[in-house]
Amino acid sequence: MNDEEERPGIRGDDDADSCTTWHWHPTGINLLRFSSDGAYLYSGGKEGVLVDWQLDTGKKKFLPRIGSPLLYLTDSLDPSLSAISCADNQIHLQKMPSMEITKSISGIKPPFSSPDVYEGICSKFAFDDTAGLVALRTENYRIQFYSLFDDREISEGCSLGIQKDSFALHFLFSYIPAIQSG
Incomplete structure (x- = not known):
């Protein structure tokens, strides 16, 4: 048996202890972003949910029902604020780390595609x-x-x-x- 068969997911001389796989999103992931202090990883997908992964414990928090696929997460100069951009042309301003949406700004929504x-x-x-x-x-x-x-x-x-x-x-x-x- 070679090295790759004994350690699935580990390539070459990578350390198996430093590799972790986390799964939650049922559909594709559109955004990944680390917090400014590196303690959290934020992920967002087509299902319209933002997941806050605490890296040292593996615990996660959710911001559900955003209503549209998530495209971007942007930090501000104030570390307690961030913005989420969505596929329906909405921007949500949120308070961090509580992930509470404090304001939503709506642009013209993309047209509905019909047969x-x-x-x-x-x-x-x-x-x-x-x-x-x-x-x-x-x-x-x-x-x-x-x-x-x-x-x-x-x-x-x-x-x-x-x-x-x-x-x-x-x-x-x-x-x-x-x-x-x-």
């Missing part, structure tokens, strides 16, 4: 050029209302279930005037 069979039946967005409002279909049957004049999200709502009739369109068109009137 070509639905093209022509319903638009991917509705636009009111006088008020500068746009309503977009997003993932998970949600609708985002965004002010182009103010460059900010007005609100995001659910279309109240998966409906094959015109209910979602009725909801959308009755909701836009309510936003315009304040």
